[in-house]
Amino acid sequence: MTTGAGVIGASIFSGISMDAAAQTPASDTTRINLPPLNQPSEKKENPPPAPLGPEKKLGFALVGLGNLTLHQLMPAFGNCKYAKPVALVSGDPAKAALVASQYGIDKNSIYNYQNYDNIKNNKEIDIVYVVLPNSMHEEFTIRAAKAGKHVLCEKPMADSSQAAQRMIDACRDANRKLMIAYRIQYEPQNRMAMQWTRHNKYGKVRIIEMYNGQNIGDPSQWRLKKALAGGGSLPDIGIYCINTARFLLGEEPDWVMGNTHSTVGDNRFTEVEESALFQMHFPGGTLVNAACCYGAHESRRYRCLADNGAWFGMDPAFPYKGLKLELAEVKDGKEWKQNLSIEQRDQFALEMDHMAQCVMYDRKPFTPGEEGMQDHKIMEAIYQSAKEGKRVTMKTPTDKDAFRGVPPPEE
Amino acid sequence: MTTGAGVIGASIFSGISMDAAAQTPASDTTRINLPPLNQPSEKKENPPPAPLGPEKKLGFALVGLGNLTLHQLMPAFGNCKYAKPVALVSGDPAKAALVASQYGIDKNSIYNYQNYDNIKNNKEIDIVYVVLPNSMHEEFTIRAAKAGKHVLCEKPMADSSQAAQRMIDACRDANRKLMIAYRIQYEPQNRMAMQWTRHNKYGKVRIIEMYNGQNIGDPSQWRLKKALAGGGSLPDIGIYCINTARFLLGEEPDWVMGNTHSTVGDNRFTEVEESALFQMHFPGGTLVNAACCYGAHESRRYRCLADNGAWFGMDPAFPYKGLKLELAEVKDGKEWKQNLSIEQRDQFALEMDHMAQCVMYDRKPFTPGEEGMQDHKIMEAIYQSAKEGKRVTMKTPTDKDAFRGVPPPEE
Amino acid sequence: MTTGAGVIGASIFSGISMDAAAQTPASDTTRINLPPLNQPSEKKENPPPAPLGPEKKLGFALVGLGNLTLHQLMPAFGNCKYAKPVALVSGDPAKAALVASQYGIDKNSIYNYQNYDNIKNNKEIDIVYVVLPNSMHEEFTIRAAKAGKHVLCEKPMADSSQAAQRMIDACRDANRKLMIAYRIQYEPQNRMAMQWTRHNKYGKVRIIEMYNGQNIGDPSQWRLKKALAGGGSLPDIGIYCINTARFLLGEEPDWVMGNTHSTVGDNRFTEVEESALFQMHFPGGTLVNAACCYGAHESRRYRCLADNGAWFGMDPAFPYKGLKLELAEVKDGKEWKQNLSIEQRDQFALEMDHMAQCVMYDRKPFTPGEEGMQDHKIMEAIYQSAKEGKRVTMKTPTDKDAFRGVPPPEE
């Protein structure tokens, strides 16, 4: 594992120290250049991926073997260039053994929630990926840091901003990196929308309208238990609207106003809210109108309304697969609706590779613990507004990207 | 001009008297049936339109010769089956003379704002269509009623709910019909969305998210003057979100919460708001999250999130042309995104024909004055919420479609 | 009725005399200019239509009251600026009387197929629109010319190139104009595709692939009778592929190769072909691969494959409503799929207005009889190829747009 340094490409990230390294060092890019098949007027092909050999990849321990881990994360390692799975932590030893055999993980690298601290003795593990119910994030992050491991933690980071602060403190004290798994911030099409927003490509974005919803099932699942989830649709999926708006703008809201709601008689929503509607105002003048819902058919989208002849956005915006960038643009006095035809990228592979590179080159992750804590503060303000029926003012930092680290290199 | 009676087809309009006539009497349908060109498995062709002969159509006087009249309404008469233009009212005699010559209107049927009351002597005029700045609607509606003419009035109906009430009173006292030009309620694709919502075709609609915006030009136009428009984007375009949500659900909101906003330094918005974000809750449990904006690129859409395997909506939803119904539906465990390929209908022709038929058959218009007044009450509550920074509770009627008349016949 | 002269805008129509008038004379444009509602960065609004007053419009006699006339042509007059219906010719007097009453046509201007020649005494009739089964086009065109009327004739022009020649001769001898109703050549989106093709906007178009099909119904209809239609899907709908390819390129094919086919046992296709597949080569090097079918679900599309980073086309391309221009273009190394959001135009109104203007200003129609005859020659070559199982060579003119007249003014 080496440490490198580089130059920041994207000057729009104004809060980022020039000492940090945004670019992958040359020694890492063992690219093979092949003559292009097609004419230069055709779409550009990416170079072949150049993964590090297995022995050079950083090792991840997955904590929790639920839907996300089995459906998304374990398969995503097949698309990683810098990350590999080397350990599992689960309360179900039979399931862990089966998953280990499927992905070639050593049986001796299976842990349970009790002996989890023994990971400190496992040199193969560089990074712990915490994929547990929200209220357990704090404990397993802090234990990982104490075991000397870097931590990638699922969103929402915790169940309160206080817990988030304790996680940040623990990782800082242990001199370990902490990254929150905001995959949207690493996904190329959302990144393109972010560039357009910040560079005023189509003028200033005056309004962003957003929605994230799905029709959640089994009432007994942890997502619907206040003690485990900390809230309902807002911290699980509404957080995508909050976090993505902040990412697109690089700013923090100075007021919020919102309502929460649950359908009477729907037994899924006895402890946590089904829906949240919320408005945010950002210091640069952009308004955000957003909603999330756990009780209706899946829809995940946003649209940025700009003031110089275009809107753009994503529909769908937030699912694991099938994201689509949209653009409505006036050209020669006529309106053209446009969709980008782009090779989909595995968002989880991008996110895990970013964490691996941050550890390799000693960089602050683009979405560190502070990024996650800010979402908790905003959600707490939304809950307060809903409860009191009033607009709630927030303090905002003066820097852009006040809570972010080193961006991933532009592709 | 005859008076007929019929049977109401759509029982979902529960507030409507059975005495009223929803269906066009048989004597009116002089249909020609042609053998269909194509197989029965192909899409169904409508029968040929069967317009009334020119001498039987009802005569409209257009008051105001601005963008809407010249771009949309005058051309729309070419697609009307029951309506024809017979008089013009304008402050610009040269323009009026030119328009009259283009559309074959008698020179003697040109009026100005002073001699407007003389329309009472013009037997050709059955209906007056008021297409003036909002604050002038009251005066010209009341003068029309006093002249014995029925009135079709553009939205928003007035500049306050008090003025709206005076208009309703004047027309009632003169025994004249008053209809507000809510074209969306007559447009077939929006009507299909309304049927799906009310019949729970894809389950209950739990959230409707909406947006209506455009990038308005010339700062000197009346739409940006408080005294003429009564407000900014909210009464001009935000009203489409309010009115369409009420139409889709057949209910009235029991609380609203909102904010208004104008970009600092944008000289278009010194008197009226650029944007409004607002939330509404309906007694049946549906939430509406909506926004309107005068300062960013055109976008007009809504999406109804239902709880049994689908969402549906329109994008675009509210423009004059090019409306598109969308449906995302799970079939056999897979999600299908669907668009209706349907012949576009001229919304203005449909709306003017409805008014003509209401006069012919002595029916209450589907969107009478009361329908327009309710939007004013809701907008006043949104402004109050924005001013006070608080949620505002509203009284709601117990009947469905409490303010609507006889629906147009289903096609 | 006046005669004017102008300047040809589009120099790509190289075969057209500069004496002819492509532009509408100034005296004809009594435009009203309204201040634009929206910012200049938004899509451009057309000026208000400025129809000629009813008394100045040219009068059309419709010959044949079938599907096309009742569903499309009669309603289209409502959208015409220069054309109006003044007479009907039909074998069914009751139907003709009903249609006349619906559209305000004088009862005395109803003719039947026997007394049709009396139109010569009707000063109201400037132009006859022949909308009869194909094999009757020749007779009713020639009788119209002899009655001193100009002729707009539906496609295919006739049932053979010999009949087409006789129609051309008769109109020339009577000094009357003859136009074939190729509406696609007047439709703005198809015209945009034509401009892109001829100006090599995205490089040279090397291949055009096309399809036009529908699932035809009632086996007894005239379209399925050889004696009335002259052929099957090829002359009725395959002709759109032939004619549109020729229009896009401005060239004539130098060889064709094709096959025809009918499903065994399908009683609709005992006299005429169900399907035709055909290939054409154009002197400039473009290939066309096309097919038409009467036996399967409606689909009407084409795509022009260009050699500098794009393809474009229409899907649907040929129906009466809902045409959609598509563009797949590489921008900054990425592929964008694009759709034009444009106000649909009434193709029949555009076509009838063109004919009216050609008569008003004494211009040769853009799609005169010669244009229609060329399609017959190509179809005859395709039938020959199918019969002989061989490629068939054709003679080609050296001029571009060898058979076309004065183009309609660009909008």
Add this chain to the structure above:
Amino acid sequence: MTTGAGVIGASIFSGISMDAAAQTPASDTTRINLPPLNQPSEKKENPPPAPLGPEKKLGFALVGLGNLTLHQLMPAFGNCKYAKPVALVSGDPAKAALVASQYGIDKNSIYNYQNYDNIKNNKEIDIVYVVLPNSMHEEFTIRAAKAGKHVLCEKPMADSSQAAQRMIDACRDANRKLMIAYRIQYEPQNRMAMQWTRHNKYGKVRIIEMYNGQNIGDPSQWRLKKALAGGGSLPDIGIYCINTARFLLGEEPDWVMGNTHSTVGDNRFTEVEESALFQMHFPGGTLVNAACCYGAHESRRYRCLADNGAWFGMDPAFPYKGLKLELAEVKDGKEWKQNLSIEQRDQFALEMDHMAQCVMYDRKPFTPGEEGMQDHKIMEAIYQSAKEGKRVTMKTPTDKDAFRGVPPPEE
């Protein structure tokens, strides 16, 4: 490596022995069942992938390290459940060493074209994947078979049907399996289109119209050399139209007719054809109209026109990523354009996994050598037709799927 047996699910593959095993044996499916997150009315989630552990996967040797291998195949192994890369064969030792290090392949498992036969001593290698210029397929397939290895060979299988026969013979004599890499036949959306076609879901498919093209670059590449490629666009990309049509229908054409063409002066096409246009007729009555082109912007699509109220197809159909199933269907008399929102699958992983399973369970591959040879016979007939300017008749087998083996299990 075990051998299993099972039951054929899809009875539409009538040519397949019931002894063969279409389904994966139970012992192979070590599925983990997780409670579904969402309501049953939502789209169905696939179960988590259950890859075999690394030591159980079958080992592939990749022969040729060009674009396809480096961009697609090596990365695809990350998504395979049954296949892993264990050896490389290349003429460029430095490149091979680099690729080996990236993908964790033993340095001792790198071969060159001379010592290639030594693979017979490498027990890790179960299957050889031949990814060389077309004319080299024969030699390297036969050498692999002689070395006792099963062979997966890229399309087109060879440069002539004679060479194809020799490859089949060699593999049969060595008792080794031979599969041609027709990835489309393993891709779920194309398979859905195949099911609809064969089960007449929307009636009989009467016409399939197809296009496959791209704008090829560097004139010096092997694809443009007759001696290496055996032909131009037809065997490289036109073959997708031929093979997919045969797959959709399960039949073989009884006549073909075609033309080839190259743009004069385009130095890419001095040895091989730029374009081919071709028509095919199938015994069941379906017509295919197809074209391929090497000289214009990328487009890859097909549409199946059915006779009971729908068409369906794919656009794009044939690229590596981003395939999209389209359906235009009449429901309740209205036409709905529909797109399947489905998780994209890695076509190369599916194809390599199929080959691995065929070896594991001793099944005949769904696309064996005979499937590839038949495409060569059809292409030879198209070239003959183009040369002679005549329709060419072909002999057809009476069985459905006459050349195919055991289908992959339906997902």
